[in-house]
């Protein structure tokens with residue numbers, strides 16, 4: 001019997017599957033660790049990073065453990081790859097939603113590890129959260145099946161999708177995944193149903209040169225999409241490698257911004273690339289600071305009901321002023 005949550009489509013009659021998080025019980029595929037979490041903390045949405053939705057709002061961030069990929073540079077390897085299971089705790093969907101409401105959070109975000117590997121628990125939390133009017137989103141590698149893409153886009157309001165490359169070769173060598181094709185297919189589908197931002201972690205001498213081709217692809221899907229170019233400080237198997245060169249990447253970012261005006265570049269102190277600039281007048285619409293943590297710190301919102309307060313240009317930013325989610 002095959003698991004249809006991600007494109008590995010593991011036959012669980014033959015073993016534990018790539019992620020090791022599901023098993024067969026009474027003819028059904030079930031989670032081995034339902035309602036188990038390794039992380040539960042508050043986070044500003046800019047840290048996810050999501051820059052074009054609910055600026056400066058706090059979300060409850062949840063993570064479980066394991067992954068369906070094995071990125072050689074993974075910065076969360078102790079949680080996502082192992083070798084040991086991290087310490088976990090049990091929280092029911094109701095307890096999680098209650099905590100988010102009491103903390104006055106805007107919603108819930110699934111991150112830290114790949115949400116596909118604990119999908120039933122994440123969906124149960126999401127459904128309970130939506131009933132209470134909370135916003136729900138996730139960070140994902142999007143190597144899930146079309147069935148799951150539909151399921152996710154019906155319930156999640158926002159996604160940060162990691163598109164590491166458009167090359168199958170890069171996915172095979174650096175991520176242990178067989179192909180980039182399902183990821184690109186899912187980005188196309190989900191971005192027509194929910195708010196999507198893309199993150200491309202850049203590895204030295206790895207995928208830097210692909211940025212113009214990735215820009216072409218994203219432009220063909222939605223030229224107003226936020227695209228985060230993330231300078232990886234490699235860990236795990238690449239812990240001894242250097243991070244990519246800031247000057248080289250800055251020149252690339254300058255170039256790709258012609259295609260993708262909302263391209264951001266961070267994970268180094270002093271980045272000038274984390275503000276949202278109005279493409280019409282060139283003024284700063286949302287000001288942020290890069291402090292070398294994930295994403296950026298929100299500083300100032302110069303938009304008015306979704307428009308640039310300088311020139312009135314409509315910006316692709318969602319907040320509580322009534323913009324549609326798509």
Ligand code: SF4
Nearest residue numbers: 003006009010017019
């Ligand atoms: S979610 Fe896990 S068990 Fe299911 S197909 Fe993917 S890797 Fe295999």
